[in-house]
Amino acid sequence: MAVIRYAGRSFSVAEGESVLETLLSANYEIPNSCRAGVCQSCVMQLVDGEIDPSAQKGLKDSWQAQDLFLACRCHPDQDLEIRLPAVDHIRVGCQVTGHDRLSGGILRLRLRPESQFDYRPGQYVTLWRDTTLGRSYSLASVPVLDGDELEFHIKRFSNGRLSSWLCDCVNVGDRIALQGPGGYCFYTGNDAEQDLLLAGAGTGLAPLYGILRDALQRGHTGQIHLYHGAVDIEGLYLHETLQELAATHQNLHYHPCTLNEPPGRCHDVRVENLNQLLSRERSGLQGWKVYLCGPDEFVKKQRQHCFLAGAGLKDIYADAFINHSQP
Amino acid sequence: MSSLYERLGGEAALDAAVDIFYRKVLTDDRVNEFFDDVDMEQQAAKQKGFLTMVFGGPHNYTGKDMREGHKHLLARGLNDTHVDVIIELLGGTLKELGVGDTDIAEVATIAESVRDDVLDR
Structure with a gap:
């Protein structure tokens, strides 16, 4: 059994347990969120010993070079000494520059980083309320279009400790720490003629809005089909913006759908489950590139559908909301 | 003699093979x-x-990976007939990639060699 040394004490890592789990059960407050190797919140630093490369998967090169690793992905088979990296080393301070409501109660949050911050539209970052409480959100902004302002679309969950704080307590002018970016769900621009399918449920639209505008401003010529699903008409929180974009770009086709019948007449919105709509309308995806964003279940289902409809595994990019409900 | 892996085109060709093989597995009601x-x-x-x-x-x-990786499936009824189907689908995948019968037989032999590990015997 491997022993880890942290903060001057030693702990045995039980069989199958991660370093994160070991330290949390020893009552240390280690920053963490998804516990699935995605959000990179639980990044720690190796002082002595060797770790399996799988614990560094997805970390940027400069972090790997500094022996940073993800505690939730680290199952050591030999003794290690580890520590938490200095916070200002891995997080970027930002000023809140925008805080307004879109329809459906969705918060549009804008942040301006106080130091150099590079990202690709569609990637995600972790926003921190304090040292240990953080959650991942996708970037809806595009550097060349939005300058140095980052944009996020945030749905308030009543039991969501971070989303309710962002919606209710944060104001323009406040400072927030951000960590990232991460993820591979972005427009690559390798093939401007390739047809694109962008499908998002709820605020899964945020990264797609970034990817879509990135593709358009880079002169994508293939057809782009954007599907957005919501429960109610208010949940289609960028409806008019997307209609306008589609009206000015011949190759952009916007397909909104809602589960509930809208109160008034709304000819351009389908009343149908997004999964059903996609299964019905999107067969023949050979050669397409697919972007899927939203709840885990939606992404899993559509990944399989799009693959069986002909899209190659390598051409399906996904960004799923991963929740780890904390005690 | 070079391996089938090299003759097929190495890692790049593998991605194409996985696409074909996985699609077959997911659409076959005997194993999906x-x-x-x-x-x-x-x-x-x-x-x-x-x-x-x-x-x-x-x-x-x-062999240990094979045993550990399939244990939960044994509890769900994984047996010899399912391994047979996988080997059949593997052959079908290779045929689509234009691989000859001799090579297919060799691949089936290697796949056959892990049957007992997969079924934890």
Whole structure:
């Protein structure tokens, strides 16, 4: 059994347990969120010993070079000494520059980083309320279009400790720490003629809005089909913006759908489950590139559908909301 | 003599093989129940490892991995007939890639060699 040394004490890592789990059960407050190797919140630093490369998967090169690793992905088979990296080393301070409501109660949050911050539209970052409480959100902004302002679309969950704080307590002018970016769900621009399918449920639209505008401003010529699903008409929180974009770009086709019948007449919105709509309308995806964003279940289902409809595994990019409900 | 892995075109060709093989597995009602609720990205990576091994490429598959990786499926009724189907679908995949019968037979022999590990015997 491997022993880890942290903060001057030693702990045995039980069989199958991660370093994160070991330290949390020893009552240390280690920053963490998804516990699935995605959000990179639980990044720690190796002082002595060797770790399996799988614990560094997805970390940027400069972090790997500094022996940073993800505690939730680290199952050591030999003794290690580890520590938490200095916070200002891995997080970027930002000023809140925008805080307004879109329809459906969705918060549009804008942040301006106080130091150099590079990202690709569609990637995600972790926003921190304090040292240990953080959650991942996708970037809806595009550097060349939005300058140095980052944009996020945030749905308030009543039991969501971070989303309710962002919606209710944060104001323009406040400072927030951000960590990232991460993820591979972005427009690559390798093939401007390739047809694109962008499908998002709820605020899964945020990264797609970034990817879509990135593709358009880079002169994508293939057809782009954007599907957005919501429960109610208010949940289609960028409806008019997307209609306008589609009206000015011949190759952009916007397909909104809602589960509930809208109160008034709304000819351009389908009343149908997004999964059903996609299964019905999107067969023949050979050669397409697919972007899927939203709840885990939606992404899993559509990944399989799009693959069986002909899209190659390598051409399906996904960004799923991963929740780890904390005690 | 070079391995089938090299003759097929190495790692790049493997991605195409995984696409074909995985699509066959997911659409075959005799076996797809075992793949229904898995994470497709992880599963594709595992299938790539499996195909690399049976094509004679550089791999790090071990009998222990095979046993551990399938134990939960044995509890759900995984048996010899399912292994037969997988080997059949593997043959079909190779045919689509234009591989000859001799090579297909060799691949089937390698796949056959892990049957007991998969079924934990």
